[in-house]
Amino acid sequence: MDKAQIVVIALAAVAFVVYRQMTPRPAARPVGLIIAVAMVLGGLASDGDKLVDPLHPVLAVTLLVAGLLVAAGLGALRAATTRVWRDQHGVAWSQGTPMTLLAWAGSIAVRVAMIFLTTVLGITSPQGSILLFIGVTLGVQFLMIARRGNALPHAAVPAARTAR
Numbered sequence: 227m228d229k230a231q232i233v234v235i236a237l238a239a240v241a242f243v244v245y246r247q248m249t250p251r252p253a254a255r256p257v258g259l260i261i262a263v264a265m266v267l268g269g270l271a272s273d274g275d276k277l278v279d280p281l282h283p284v285l286a287v288t289l290l291v292a293g294l295l296v297a298a299g300l301g302a303l304r305a306a307t308t309r310v311w312r313d314q315h316g317v318a319w320s321q322g323t324p325m326t327l328l329a330w331a332g333s334i335a336v337r338v339a340m341i342f343l344t345t346v347l348g349i350t351s352p353q354g355s356i357l358l359f360i361g362v363t364l365g366v367q368f369l370m371i372a373r374r375g376n377a378l379p380h381a382a383v384p385a386a387r388t389a390r
Contacts, residue, residue: 232353232354232356232357233356236265240360243258243261244330248321248327251320252319253310253318253319253371258367258368259365261364262361262362262364265357265358265360265361266357267361269356269359272357276352277354282347285347286349289349293337293355293359294358294359297358297360298362300332302367302370303332305370307325308322308371309322310371310374310378311378312379318376320371320375333363340359
């Protein structure tokens with residue numbers, strides 16, 4: 227895939243995920259993790275052996291690892307801004323808040339700044355790094371929201387009356 231295709235796929239995926247996060251959804255939904263894993267695999271597959279700039283391997287690996295750690299941290303931040311609750315049937319739900327939108331804007335700004343930094347340092351930014359970043363940040367966000375939903379207390383279900 228060329229860089230333009232990757233950017234279009236990444237932007238479409240982010241737009242879709244942000245839209246969905248702003249509507250009430252079950253907190254533990256495997257489709258979110260499937261999307262995250264697909265993004266990571268797509269990022270790895272698109273670059274293959276070109277994931278690290280051969281002219282600056284140490285700096286390139288350092289920036290790649292730092293970028294993935296930042297992606298995980300931003301996913302955790304967005305998960306913390308998401309409202310999570312249980313309904314009367316005991317199902318955990320989640321919904322993004324205005325702070326989630328702000329955190330998404332911050333995530334995008336941080337990613338753009340990281341791309342700018344690699345350019346200034348003269349490091350070739352791998353095409354799939356955008357997909358890796360999005361996959362990691364979404365994966366962490368989805369896992370943390372699911373964990374928060376699982377940690378909520380279950381509502382007491384009234385015992386059924388029995389006839390005597």
